[in-house]
Amino acid sequence: MKKIGFLSFGHWSDSPHSKVRSAADALLQSVELAVAAEEVGADGAFFRVHHFARQLGSPFPLLAAAGARTDRIELGTGIIDMRYENPLYMAEDAGAADLISGGRLQLGISRGSPEQVIDGYRYFGYQPGDGDPDGAAMAREHTRVFLDVLRGEGFAQPSPRPMFPNPPGLLRVEPHSPGLRERIWWGAGTRATAEWTAQQGMNLMSSTLLTEDTGVPFHQLQAEQIQRFRDAWRAAGHEREPRVSVSRSVFPIVNDLDKQLFWHSRNSTDEVGFLDGGKARFGKTYAGEPDKLIAALAEDEAVAAADTLLLTIPNQLGVDYNAHVIDSVLTHVAPELGWR
Numbered sequence: 001m002k003k004i005g006f007l008s009f010g011h012w013s014d015s016p017h018s019k020v021r022s023a024a025d026a027l028l029q030s031v032e033l034a035v036a037a038e039e040v041g042a043d044g045a046f047f048r049v050h051h052f053a054r055q056l057g058s059p060f061p062l063l064a065a066a067g068a069r070t071d072r073i074e075l076g077t078g079i080i081d082m083r084y085e086n087p088l089y090m091a092e093d094a095g096a097a098d099l100i101s102g103g104r105l106q107l108g109i110s111r112g113s114p115e116q117v118i119d120g121y122r123y124f125g126y127q128p129g130d131g132d133p134d135g136a137a138m139a140r141e142h143t144r145v146f147l148d149v150l151r152g153e154g155f156a157q158p159s160p161r162p163m164f165p166n167p168p169g170l171l172r173v174e175p176h177s178p179g180l181r182e183r184i185w186w187g188a189g190t191r192a193t194a195e196w197t198a199q200q201g202m203n204l205m206s207s208t209l210l211t212e213d214t215g216v217p218f219h220q221l222q223a224e225q226i227q228r229f230r231d232a233w234r235a236a237g238h239e240r241e242p243r244v245s246v247s248r249s250v251f252p253i254v255n256d257l258d259k260q261l262f263w264h265s266r267n268s269t270d271e272v273g274f275l276d277g278g279k280a281r282f283g284k285t286y287a288g289e290p291d292k293l294i295a296a297l298a299e300d301e302a303v304a305a306a307d308t309l310l311l312t313i314p315n316q317l318g319v320d321y322n323a324h325v326i327d328s329v330l331t332h333v334a335p336e337l338g339w340r
Contacts, residue, residue, distance in 0.1 A: 002339040005044020006037055006326055007078050007247050007310040010056035019318035023054070027062055029319050034066040034073060036323035041330050044074040044106065046310055051084060051124075052116035060093035067101025074106045078205055078247070078310065079187035081112030082139040083121040083128075087146035091173045094150075098177035105180060108205045109146075110187035111139040114276055134276075143186075147200070149173050150181040182240060189280075191225045198232035203243040206302070208283040208312065211275055218270045218283040222246060222302035245308035248300075249285040252293055252328040257321070261314075262287040290332035297337060309339075 012018070012026040020026050034045035045066060047056045056062060059077050066075050075097075080090075098105040111134075117123070121135055128135040149155075154170030186197040188204055189211040197204050206222055214221055226244050233242050251262040265287035272281050286293050297303055311329060313322045334340040 003043040003308040004330060004334060004339065005042050005046055005074060005308065005310050006033070006313045006322070007046045007048065008033065008313055008315045009048045011316050012054050013316065018316040020316045026056060029315070030056065030062055031066045031069055032319045033322055034075065035069050036319055037326050038070045038073040040323060040327040042073060042326050044076060044308065044310065046076040046078045046108070049077055049080045050116065051081070052120055060097045063105060064097040064100045067097060067104060074104050075101055076106035077108045079108040079110040082109050082142045083112055083126060083135040084124045085142050087142045088149055088173055090146055091149040092175070094180060095175040095177040098180050099175055103177065103179055106183050106185060108185040108187050109143060111136045147181060147184065152176040152178065185245065188225065191228050194225045194229040195232040198229045198242065199236050201236070201238050204229045205245050208247045208249065209275070209280055211278055211280045213272055213279045213281040218281050219300045219302045221281060223305050226302060226305045243308060244306045245310055246302050246306040247310045247312055248283065248303065249312045250293065250329055250333070251287040251325060252290045252332050253288055254290065254328050254332060293333050294336045297333065
């Protein structure tokens with residue numbers, strides 16, 4: 001069995017070619033897609049977080065709304081840029097959204113991806129220290145505090161004259177959601193970062209690109225990343241089993257509209273380019289008739305190694321079409337690969 005969900009960037013555009021014309025459309029349709037995905041049997045609804053962009057920049061109201069409308073599906077992010085976050089305020093928001101959903105949050109966090117503006121986190125009030133030009137160290141420090149707070153241990157000295165009665169001892173951030181600490185994922189772009197992720201006791205979230213290239217196909221490089229994560233997890237001595245997700249663009253062609261939209265992508269291959277000043281390898285799109293997809297995905301070593309597959313979706317095509325894509329994968333592809 002493999003958990004299968006979707007990953008949405010939440011794009012909106014005031015264009016006649018888009019069914020998502022405004023921020024309100026993007027948010028409300030994201031909730032509706034989570035509901036529809038649950039109805040067709042998907043396991044997860046995940047959303048990208050990008051600031052200063054016409055995408056989904058504030059995840060917790062969205063996750064809470066989706067949690068209130070669904071019953072079973074996991075709800076998550078892929079990923080929240082920790083350079084922008086106040087970790088204590090984030091722990092409050094995350095705790096509230098997790099309690100509303102009944103403990104279904106799966107939060108992907110990371111240092112972040114290329115930004116829309118120069119050093120956008122500075123506008124949010126966060127200044128990296130000397131020797132931290134891109135804020136990576138600051139993101140990891142924010143993450144350390146966030147993970148510590150999620151444990152639910154008291155750390156704040158109570159006032160001798162509080163407005164409300166306090167429990168004994170030091171106070172913690174409220175609301176606290178038990179178990180959320182074990183449902184935090186780190187979006188790792190390299191093999192070394194995957195090892196660091198394991199050492200911190202976070203699950204691994206790996207995308208459709210890696211910010212390094214060794215010349216081997218993307219899925220093999222990603223499979224090596226996953227193996228290094230699992231080896232580092234065992235070496236760290238964690239007691240629970242970790243989770244690993246990978247993202248893929250998978251479009252079964254089962255009707256004329258599918259063919260019109262994705263026939264040109266059926267011969268997609270890996271690409272090598274540059275991201276943030278370094279070489280990166282991007283994974284291919286899987287598009288074609290179901291039997292072709294089944295054969296191709298059976299050769300994907302990283303998908304085989306992961307317990308969770310997130311399907312990247314073209315959200316601007318609307319809720320109905322994206323629910324169709326998810327349903328097509330679950331119906332025509334997943335059973336033949338032993339995922340269902």
